[in-house]
C-alpha cells in the first residue's frame with residue numbers, strides 16, 4: 134500500500150502533451166518515450182495499439198479509410214518514482230480543436246521540431262495555445278540523423294518567432310551522416326551517437342558518455358575542435374537553463390535527438406521528470422447548488438492538488454466504440470484529491486450525481502480499471518451523455534473550473550436532413566454532437582436552419598458519418614453565406630444596438646451565447662471598427 138500523502142502523490146505526477154506539426158515525429162517520439170519509460174517493451178507497440186484502436190472503432194469508417202486516428206487519449210506509465218500521463222493528441226490538422234482542448238488538461242508540453250524544417254505553421258498555432266494557457270514548453274529538435282539546419286539558426290528561429298528564450302541543454306555535433314553525438318552544454322560531456330537499427334529492442338543502448346576532450350575516436354579531422362568552439366559560443370551566447378523562467382513561460386530548454394534512432398530520448402524523459410511542473414493550484418469558483426434560490430455570488434477559491442476533495446473537469450468526450458450502446462466516455466482530468474473506484478461525484482452545473490464504478494485508466498501496458506487516481510491523472514468515465522466537455526465534477530458538486538476554450542470555426546455550413554419529417558430528430562442529434570465537441574452548432578435568431586461550424590472539412594465528413602450510423606439520419610451539408618463566427622460581448626445597450634442592426638446575422642451557440650455570423654473577414658473587421666464598444670472574439674471560454 135502506498136504510504137504517500139495525497140499531496141505527495143500529486144507531486145510525483147507529470148501530465149504532458151506533445152505538440153508538433155504533422156510529420157515532425159510525434160507518434161515516433163511517443164513510442165520511444167514509452168519505450169524509455171519502460172511502458173512498452175518493443176518499438177512498434179504504439180502503432181500496434183493504434184491499429185487495435187482502429188479495429189475497435191470499425192464503425193467510424195473514415196478513421197479506417199484515411200488511416201488516421203481522430204480520437205485523443207492518454208497513456209499512463211510509472212518510471213523512476215514518477216507517474217507520467219502522456220496526453221495523446223490527434224495529428225491531423227482538421228482536428229486541432231481536439232488538440233487545443235487536450236492542452237487544457239496538460240501541465241507541460243513537448244514541442245517537437247523537425248531539425249530540417251524548424252517551426253512550421255501548426256507548431257506556431259499550438260504554441261500560441263500553450264502560451265495562452267501558460268503551459269511551459271520543453272523543445273525537442275528531432276531527426277538529427279538527417280541533414281539538419283544550422284542549430285543556431287534553429288534556436289534563433291525559436292527566439293524570434295516564439296519570443297521564447299532557448300536554453301540549449303545539449304549541442305549537436307553534426308547531423309545526418311555526419312552526426313557524431315551530443316555535447317552537454319556547461320559540462321562538456323559528450324554522448325556519442327551510434328546508428329542502431331530502428332525498431333529493434335536493443336536500440337536503447339548507445340556508447341557511454343565521456344568528456345568531449347577524450348572523444349577523438351568519434352570524430353573526423355577538425356570536427357572535434359569545431360564542435361568545442363561552437364559549444365563555447367553557445368555557452369556565452371544563450372541563457373543557461375533556469376527553472377523558474379521555464380515555469381513562467383519565458384524560457385524553453387532545448388534538447389536534440391532522433392526519435393526513430395532512440396537517440397536523446399532518455400534525456401528528454403529525465404528533463405520531463407525533473408523540470409516539468411507537478412499539478413498546480415488551480416483557480417476555481419465555489420458555486421451554490423443549482424437548486425438554491427437567491428443563491429449567493431460565487432466565491433473565488435484555489436484548489437490545492439493535495440486537498441482531500443476530488444475535483445476536476447471534463448476536457449473531452451469520446452463516443453463509445455460500440456454503436457449499439459450510446460455510451461460516452463468522458464475524459465476527466467483531476468485537479469485534486471484522492472479518487473477511489475466506486476466514488477460518487479457530482480456535476481457542478483446540473484447537480485447530477487454519478488457513481489464512478491467503472492473508471493478507465495489508460496495504462497500503456499495492460500492494467501485498465503482505475504482503483505485510485507490523484508491530481509494530474511486522467512480517468513475515463515463511462516456515462517450516457519450526462520457529461521459534457523467543460524463540465525466540472527467534484528464530491529461536493531460545488532466546484533467550478535472555467536476556461537475550456539471554444540474556437541471560432543473556420544468553415545460554416547448549413548445542414549439539412551433529407552427526410553423533412555426527421556427535422557426534430559436532427560436538432561437533437563446536432564446538439565448531441567456539439568455537446569461532445571465534435572462540431573459547433575449555431576442557431577440563427579431568424580429562420581429554422583442550423584449552421585454547423587468546424588475547424589476543418591474532415592469534421593463534416595465524420596459528422597455526416599456519425600449522423601447516419603448513430604442516429605439514422607441522412608444529411609446534406611450546403612454552403613452557408615457565412616465565413617466567420619465571432620462571439621459578441623459588451624454592454625447590454627451596445628450589444629442590443631449592434632444586434633438590432635445585424636439581426637439576420639445573429640445566432641446563438643448551444644450555451645445560448647450570442648454569436649455574429651460574418652459573411653467575410655472583411656465584414657468582421659468592418660463591424661469591429663463601426664462598433665468599437667462591442668467585442669468580437671475568436672475564442673470563448675466556457676464556464
Ligand code: GDP
Pocket residue numbers: 153154155156157158159160161162224275276277278279390391392393394
Ligand atoms: P507525426 O505525424 O508527427 O506523428 O510523425 P511520425 O512519428 O508519424 O513521423 C513522420 C515520419 O518521420 C515517419 O516516416 C517517421 O518514421 C519519420 N521520423 C520520425 N522521427 C524520425 C527521426 O528521428 N529520424 C528520421 N530519419 N525519421 C523520423
